[in-house]
Amino acid sequence: DIQLTQSPSFLSASVGDRVTITCRASQGIxxxxxxxxxxxxxxPKRLIFVASTLQSGVPSRFSGSGSGTDFTLTISSLQPExxxxxxxxxxxxxxxxxxxxxxxxxx
Amino acid sequence: QVQLVESGGGVVQPxxxxxxxxxxxxxxxxxxxxxxxxxxxxxxxxxVAVISYDGSNKYYADSVKGRFTISRDNSKxxxxxxxxSLRAEDTAVYYCARDPSNIVVVPALYGMDVWGQxxxxxxxx
Numbered sequence: 001d002i003q004l005t006q007s008p009s010f011l012s013a014s015v016g017d018r019v020t021i022t023c024r025a026s027q028g029i030x031x032x033x034x035x036x037x038x039x040x041x042x043x044p045k046r047l048i049f050v051a052s053t054l055q056s057g058v059p060s061r062f063s064g065s066g067s068g069t070d071f072t073l074t075i076s077s078l079q080p081e082x083x084x085x086x087x088x089x090x091x092x093x094x095x096x097x098x099x100x101x102x103x104x105x106x107x
Numbered sequence: 108q109v110q111l112v113e114s115g116g117g118v119v120q121p122x123x124x125x126x127x128x129x130x131x132x133x134x135x136x137x138x139x140x141x142x143x144x145x146x147x148x149x150x151x152x153x154x155v156a157v158i159s160y161d162g163s164n165k166y167y168a169d170s171v172k173g174r175f176t177i178s179r180d181n182s183k184x185x186x187x188x189x190x191x192s193l194r195a196e197d198t199a200v201y202y203c204a205r206d207p208s209n210i211v212v213v214p215a216l217y218g219m220d221v222w223g224q225x226x227x228x229x230x231x232x
Contacts, residue, residue, distance in 0.1 A: 034217075036219075046219060049218045092214045096157070098153065
């Protein structure tokens, strides 16, 4: 199975900060990676797929990059509604797997 | 409006069975692959299973293989998850989610673009 390691697992940031979350795969997965945002008590919401394609309706302050084993999710200017937990997911092979999550909290 | 509505969760004893349903009003259900994803209390997301648009292909996580069965009824726009031999570690919120692809192949491009609100399963004596 492909393991995804997200870092950090927790980060504290202020509104307006630039935030970067990393996802590392245990083996190469090309660009077959998605990112999701989840707020407490809510279902996940897809932000990005194939590593860098923004879901329609998602603000352009979100961006994704990477290929192979190393990927990043960047929020260029953190907004109050962005405080949430973020997950990466590999779509390269079954079983599909998620990273452990990164919780973004207000500093 | 595109939406997914899960039902069927509840409290069940270890070793017993439960069947979850996911209704899919608002879009052409029969054109899409469908997933189940779960989340144990305070934990991260775990993919459970996927089924192709016509039910011909199914894949499972190792943790549920042989105990859970994913199925669908396209005439009723409904997805199911039959869960047998339930264990305490199956306690979670279960989400159904849509895959924009109709077939089930990897590598996959899209992930899960629409999610239900979740239904809670508690396995406890």
